[in-house]
Amino acid sequence: MRLLRALGALVALTALLLGVPAALFAWGDLGALAPSRWGTLWSGAATAGTVIAVVTLVGWACWVLLMVSTVAEVVATLSGDRVRWRVPLTGWVQPIVAGLLAAVVAGLPGVSSMERFGEHEPMTPPSIAVPSSVAESDVAAAPGSIRSSDAEPSLSSSRSVHVVADGEELWTIAENRYGDGQRWQQIAEANGLTLDSPILPGMRLVLPGVPQAQAVAGPGAPPQSAPDRVVVRAGDSLWTIAEEHLGDPERWPEIADLNRTLIIDPDEIEVGWTIVLPHAEEEDPPSPAPIPEDSEQDPWQAEPTGTPADPSATSTPTTTASPDATGAGQPPSGNTAAPATSPAPPPTQVGPPSARPHSDTDDAPLFTREPLRLLAGGLTAALAAAVSAGLVVRHRIQSDQRDLGRRPVPAGESSRRLEAVWAAQADEATEPSGVTGTTVIVGETLDEQQPVTFDLTGVTVVRGPEALTRDLLGAVCTCLASAEWSATTEVVVVGRGLAWTTALDSPMLRYAPEAAVELRAAAERAHHRRVAADELDADLAEVVVFADLLEADERDLLIEVFEDAPGMAAVVIDNPGRTPWTRHGCVIRVDDEATARVGEGAPFVPCLVGAPARRALIDLHASATTTETTRAPWWADDPPPGVSTIHNPPDILEEASMTAVDAHRDRPTLLLLGPIQLVGTRGTRPSRAVKACEEYCGWLLENPGQSSQKMAQSLMVAEATRRSNMSRLRVWLGADERGQQFLPEAYTGRIQLHPGVSSDWDELQLLIQAGVNRTPSQALVQALQLVRGEPLADAAPGLWHWAEQWRRDMIATLRDIALVLGQRSLDSDDLEVARWALKRGLACAPTDELLLSMMIRVEHRLGNRGEAERLVMLVTRLARTRGYDLRVDTVMLIQEVMEGRIRTRKA
Structure with a gap:
């Protein structure tokens, strides 16, 4: 042929x-x-x-x-x-x-x-020519490359050539091929590039230290011709990749399992990712068949394989060789056996793991730890709680300072999914006890999943495979930068391997690229601390984290500097292939992804910040601290000249409506702008899982026409639990006058609520569909009358974690409505209407600077000096404790209220 x-x-x-x-x-x-x-x-x-x-x-x-x-x-x-x-x-x-x-x-x-x-x-775009010293047989198979299977490689297989795919950059290539984005410098040096050099699709980049990949085989090729890895192209999915390279599309769960540190949602893979493929000669496990919506079978439940369901009951994990700095494999510490050559068997469970167990009660445990830990990118519940709390504070400060009609640029979809997992995980976290400024979370216990903490004193050596030790150090830095108890601890990160931690935006964290330079500076600081030991504040500690392997003389100097320096501690990495340290304070040994020990203590599950978590931390902190904004979707362009907005607020506004609930609705309506309530239903209220049913209704309103699998993944529930609660919700909603159910059976596989089911948020959006700044004041009053408190005010722990961006948009919209109506009322001297509108806005955003400033102006014009001064003290205290500067207009207003005039700014 x-x-x-x-x-x-x-x-x-x-x-x-x-x-x-x-x-x-x-x-x-x-x-x-x-x-x-x-x-x-x-x-x-x-x-x-x-x-x-x-x-x-x-x-x-x-x-x-x-x-x-x-x-x-x-x-x-x-x-x-x-x-x-x-x-x-x-x-x-x-x-x-x-x-x-x-x-x-x-x-x-x-x-x-x-x-x-x-x-x-x-x-293809102009590409970097492969050096003549690299034989064609050393070129890694990639789209657009030609390779003869009969050619003999003329060089060692320790270097290969990568063809850049659409959307790739040096960081992502290094992260996918080396497992560490910081190693982009090696690729740049090998190809004569800098960080500013353009990286275009089709360019060929030499990858030093990457084993030569097998040739890419086309559809129908023999199984043994399957490649070790493949670069994701536009239009690819796990199904098509399995069909093309493994000859069987139903083997996609194997690919998902092998790449679970990269692939969070099997339905969403990104162009440019390098995905590891399973060996074709391995017997593939049975893949779950599609299940109709009305079936009671759980599509995420794996077929029995003879292995115990409890992860703790499985046999000892197979030890595999781990790469050191040069790429050579070294056995882990404490294991003298030869490294295993065959890959470890795939996990028992295939597909997205269910996070909530099969339970219909509200007080049942919400999550199974191991699957959730995989979804969380390696963060334990306690560390996820610290990160989530820090992000909430940053987002609140960012929202309180944004301009009218503007919206902060949200993080990417994959990062928001991880944020939702961390928020759900944080609700189940146990807060560590007896913590100090240098206490870090290094993992969780095997049995009770309690946080394992460690107090950093002197010199701590983290020993194990280099990639895992760096991931553990990433967790240490994340904890020090995020935990409330470490707010006064200065953190110095040394080495390129952890440069990404600067994105955590902690004022107490700084980066130093060179170990030798930082060691000399640390020696001077240690000397000053020894001299003034009696005068030191016990809360002002310092931790220096070394991300790169140190030489022998640097290790000796490190011990000399940190061994007895008051209030100073150092954390360094080491691997089993190097000469052990002769003196050190303590050793944390990381055996594999599931086992670590402190000294000779009991094993625990280490907290490892892997590649997905690193990307999410960088993305989420950048979006939570950026000052860049875009026009909000609820804000219209400025009206053309001559077009005025009607201001006709009512004469009387009922204060009691703030907490009132309209129970006379004739159609099911989910109330979100305050405590969550589902009213207007026509069926029987369930006796259990009421809060879960309300959450399901909210998810369906926000995500119409989605599949049951997507719903289970987003809500992080087991399929059996989802079906049970969907049945309860269907009965609760009831049917309309013609007998049509408000939650129809999803025979097509897509779940859609009846058009008659709505929410107060939908009603508000209809009122302001022309844009908040173009909506008549009477409609703005009607919109604010829907407010009963802060949106999703009583969301139960572990629920509504997927709706955080939705909730932020609700708060931002209501705040802008209150500001617009308040300003119009001030301009027309309707001070009581302005006060009413601002109170509604402050019920949603109680620390917003623009709302508080306008309320100060209203109270000042009404002659309520005591209330105005109280609000002034609140505004200034918030700025001082949060560490930001007040707006110029706010400062001038405070001067006018407190001093009777605005201070002269020019001589």
Whole structure:
């Protein structure tokens, strides 16, 4: 078949290159385009001969482009794609030539299949030429590359070439191929790049220390030709990757299991990721078959495999070799056996793990720890609680200082999913006891899942595989930067391996790139601390974390500096392949992802900040601290000149409506703008799981038409629990006058509420659909009358974790409505209406600077000096404790209220 395809391609290519000019010579005629006949052409008296001449001219131009494209593709093929140039105006013909030429070359004896050649646009952007010292056999198989399976590699397999995919950058390539984004510098140095160098799709980058990948096989290839890893392309999914490279699309759970530190949601993978593939000769476990919506079977429940369901009851994990700094494998500490050569068996469970166990009670445990820990990117519940609390504070400060009608740029979808997992995990966390400023969370116990804490004193050595020790150090730095009890502890991170921790935006954390320089500076600080030991504040401690391996002389100096320095501690990493430290304070040994020990103590599950968690921490902290904003979706463009907004608020506003609940609605309505309540239902209220049913209703309102699998993943519930609560919600909602259920059965696999089910948030959006700044004041009053308190005020612990961005948008919208109505009322001297509107806004955002400032102005104009001064003290205290500067307008207002005038700003 390959030979027949090659012969057909050769005939087609020959016909194009030789047949086209022969036909043009035989039937073409350019005589009508002679200069002597140009007058006839311009006069419009064209004949059939003129049309033939034009067609002939176009045909010759196309043939010239075809010939030039063929020459370019031949040169690129003979040079192994190292020599390629872009030919103008050939984008329509060059892919055709590339495909035909690839089929011809593939049919030559001794040449492997080139099924991938030509799948992507051959005209790649200017690429970095592979150094001549790198043989073609050392090029990692990737889209657009050609490789002969019979060629013998001329170099060691410790370096390969990576073809850049769409959306990749040096950081993501290093993170996917090395497991550490900080190693992008190695790629840059090997290819003569800098951080500012453009990285374009199609570029070939030498990856030092990466084992040579196997050739990529096309569909239908023998199982043993499957590659070790594949780069995700546009349109790929785990299903299509498994079908293309493993020959069986239902083996996608194996790929998800092997890449669980990268893939959080199997339904969402990103272009440019490098995904590890399982060996084809392994027997694939049974994959769950699709389950209809009305079935009681749990689609995430794995088939029995003979292994115990309890992770703690499984056998001792297989020890595998771990890479050190040079890429060579070293056995973990304490294990003298040879490293295992066969991969560990896949986990028992396949697909997204269920986080909430099968339980219908509200007081049942919400999460099973191990699956949730995998979803959380390695963060334990206690550390997730510290991170979540810090993000909440940052978002609140950011929201309180934003301009009217603006919205902070939200984090990416994958980061928001991890934030939701951390929020859910934090609700189940046990707060550590007896903590000090240098206490860090290093893991959780195996049995009761209680936090394992460690007090950093002197020198602490973290020993184990380099990647795992760095992940544990990442957890240490995250804890020191996020935990409330470490607010006065200064943290110094040394080395490129943990430079990402600066994104945590802690004022007490700083970065130092060179260990030698920081050691000398630490020695001076330690000397001053020893001299003034009696005068030191016990709460002002310092921890220096070294992310890179230290040399022997640096280790000796480190011990000398930190061994007895008051209030100072150091954390360093080491691996089993190096000479053990002769003196140190304590050793934390990381055996694998599931086991670590402090000294010779009991084993515990280490807290490891892996690649997904690192990306999420960087993204979430950046979005929570950025001052960049976009126009809010509830805000319209400024109205054109001459267009005014009607201001006609009512004369009387009922204060009692703040806590009133409209129970006379004739259709099911979920009240979200305050304590959560589902009113207007026509069925029987369930006797249990009421809060869960309300959450399900809210999720369906915000995510209409989604699948049951997506719902289970987002809510982090077991499928059986989801079905039980959906049945309760269906009965509770009831049916309309025509007997149609408000929660119909999802026979199509997509869940959709009846159009008659709504929420007070939907009602508010209808009132302001023209934009808050263009909505008449009467409609703004109606919108604020829906407010009964802070949105989702009584969300139960562990519930509504998916709705954090939704809740922020509700608060921001209500705050802007209150400000607009308050300003209009001030301008028209309706002070009581302004006060009423601002109280409604402050019920949602009690620390917002603009709301408090406008309330100060209202109380000042009403003559309530005592209340105005109280609000002034509140505003200034918030700015001082949170560490931000007040707006210029706020400062001038405070001067006017407190001093009777605005201070002179110019001499």
